[in-house]
């Protein structure tokens with residue numbers, strides 16, 4: 480009996496040991512340079528990965544590499560703090576899921592997750608849809624390839640009810656597994672963007688989110704809605720298209736993360752106008768607002784760049800037609816709006832990780848962080864469009880894409 484138990488124990492230990500060995504074998508990725516996501520460049524870079532984590536980031540390391548990506552640039556996996564991962568063009572090519580089975584809709588979400596990961600985005604925040612919960616679980620199980628997914632599931636708006644009703648709603652969404660709370664504090668930009676929730680409703684939503692340990696993301700276009708969200712202590716203002724110098728300064732003073740969306744969402748609606756026209760507020764008047772809004776948002780963003788200490792982050796608001804093109808927001812910031820490339824990359828990596836409360840896990844090439852890293856063909860500091868040429872994607876130590884040219 481003792482012998483049998485002993486044998487079983489030895490076998491178990493041996494099995495465990497071999498499992499550990501397989502998991503902890505070092506993987507070395509070498510590239511011509513690396514951008515660490517915190518503003519530092521590492522020439523002749525080698526990143527050592529073990530057990531899904533980054534062990535070291537070195538320059539000029541001798542010896543062989545598991546993945547020799549010389550000629551390419553390594554970056555931390557990119558992060559998008561604002562996508563709508565379930566949105567898609569359906570069977571008739573229109574931006575609606577009407578007439579689909581839930582299974583068909585879910586498969587479109589799976590496709591969106593795939594193209595987003597292949598575009599170098601290893602974490603996205605979907606804000607948000609109930610179907611995100613099952614997609615998040617499937618990706619986390621490691622069976623569906625996609626970015627790490629965070630979701631707000633269902634939003635709070637002016638019709639959610641009294642401040643007490645809003646607090647109860649927030650607790651329910653938290654119990655349903657939400658990673659954050661989304662609030663609609665203003666109308667859509669296609670309807671002028673005026674404040675919709677009262678200041679008390681916004682305070683209830685963001686206050687209760689904080690009390691239950693969740694972050695709050697507030698859709699706000701008009702100055703008054705931005706001010707209300709900022710003063711209520713909400714985590715982040717998204718859109719902010721009508722922010723003036725006063726609102727930008729207020730967000731800076733309160734440490735509010737600011738997520739403008741200037742380079743992809745409006746452009747995508749206009750490019751795909753026939754697929755959107757006639758759905759909800761996508762009417763001719765709405766499209767006129769969208770068109771007028773593009774230069775206005777660019778100017779607002781350029782002003783935001785001058786507010787030192789403002790916590791700028793990078794989210795696209797990607798909907799149908801924009802998934803997998805998330806990097807266009809970064810490219811637009813640099814090429815059109817004049818943000819230095821290094822800053823734009825820091826926003827899309829370590830600053831974004833901070834805004835998600837995940838700075839200890841993702842957003843940089845640094846020892847101890849998850850091995851989320853990508854390689855692009857070119858140097859994005861010299862040519863930001865290199866972000867369109869993602870040839871290598873690793874998330875959590877697993878390689879999902881490797882189409883680097885033979886060297």
Ligand SMILES: [Zn+2]
Pocket residue numbers: 561562563606796
């Ligand atoms: Zn959105």
